[in-house]
Amino acid sequence: MKDVKTYIIGEISAEQFVPEHTFCYVIKGIMRLYDGNKTYDFNSGQAGLIRKNNLLRYVREKVDGEIAKVFITLDESFLKKFQAAHQTESGKFKSTEAVLSLPPNGLSDHFIHSLIPYYKSGKLEPVFANVKREELLLILLKQIPELAGVFFDYGIPQKINLEAFMNRNYKFNVSMERFAYLSGRSLSAFKRDFKSIFNDAPNHWLVCRRLAEAYFLIEKKHQRPSDIFVELGFETLSHFSFAFKKQFNILPSDLLRRKQE
CATH class of the missing domain: 1.10.10.60 (Homeodomain-like)
Incomplete structure (x- = not known):
């Protein structure tokens, strides 16, 4: 039986609740996310951003007996430090979707594969985790500047129907x-x-x-x-x-x- 590999930077909730923004990338296999209304499919080589304060369920499917995926949590404390260090402006982001599909990006692909060697000896050390998270965030904001309106919005959910x-x-x-x-x-x-x-x-x-x-x-x-x-x-x-x-x-x-x- 071939391996199921999950590379994680940060913490993933055991609940069907996403407390922090989470970047996901499928190296091999298929990942299917469901937010109560819509299903999002991610295949090998595809990336997405799961937005915080959403309910979500996911299932995985192997391809050729394998699945490998990456989850990177971009928590509020980290984002506030990044914003202060880089003087990044916030803004508006129109979409309210729980999961954002990210377009192909060569930098993101190289970033993902640069992570693998760090896991050869086990868990990624915290000092490297913060450096790699900062690198990822710089890549995402360069690719889609409007994501600043997602990452740097620190509000809490408003009263809804x-x-x-x-x-x-x-x-x-x-x-x-x-x-x-x-x-x-x-x-x-x-x-x-x-x-x-x-x-x-x-x-x-x-x-x-x-x-x-x-x-x-x-x-x-x-x-x-x-x-x-x-x-x-x-x-x-x-x-x-x-x-x-x-x-x-x-x-x-x-x-x-x-x-x-």
């Missing part, structure tokens, strides 16, 4: 605190507004909404429970099956079997 936000993002398995923050609310305001809009508590509504979608996918699309439970925000198949049986008085596997007969 909660009903639309939740109907788009209910499949993501993140905490109530994350949902509240991304909707531009304190946790208490989030729960109060949620009750007013949905006439339900957030946790209960999420489970019911996910289960309703699961029932549709199994009954109408004949999808297997094992293929959908993670995508619908459940951590284990057993938990999903238990909740489904409690809600609909039938196991998801039995519903699928009945529809296939």
Whole structure:
């Protein structure tokens, strides 16, 4: 079995939440990102920028038994130091997409391959990590100066339409605190507004909404429970099956079997 390699500078969240801007590059294989509304595909040699304060899920596919990718986190502390050192102006950036596809750039390609030797002996040392992050940022701003409006915008999410936000993002398995923050609310305001809009508590509504979608996918699309439970925000198949049986008085596997007969 061939290797799966991931080269990381910075920290990657274990949640389906992106707390900091993250540059990604696929050396080999395919990476598919989903933001609750749109899917972004990156193939070998393609790069993208994942914007902070977004919910995102990604899957990977091997090519010739291999996948290799790079993630570089450009956190707010680093960006503020870079901006001060280089006297870089901020600005406006029109697109609100969670993931930006970056056009081909020879400098970016050379930069990626220059990273590999640093990982021969294990993890990249912090002193080199900061130098390489600065190099990457200089390359990206030279290629697309408008990205300054993304990198150097340090604002927090503003209050948005909660009903639309939740109907788009209910499949993501993140905490109530994350949902509240991304909707531009304190946790208490989030729960109060949620009750007013949905006439339900957030946790209960999420489970019911996910289960309703699961029932549709199994009954109408004949999808297997094992293929959908993670995508619908459940951590284990057993938990999903238990909740489904409690809600609909039938196991998801039995519903699928009945529809296939």
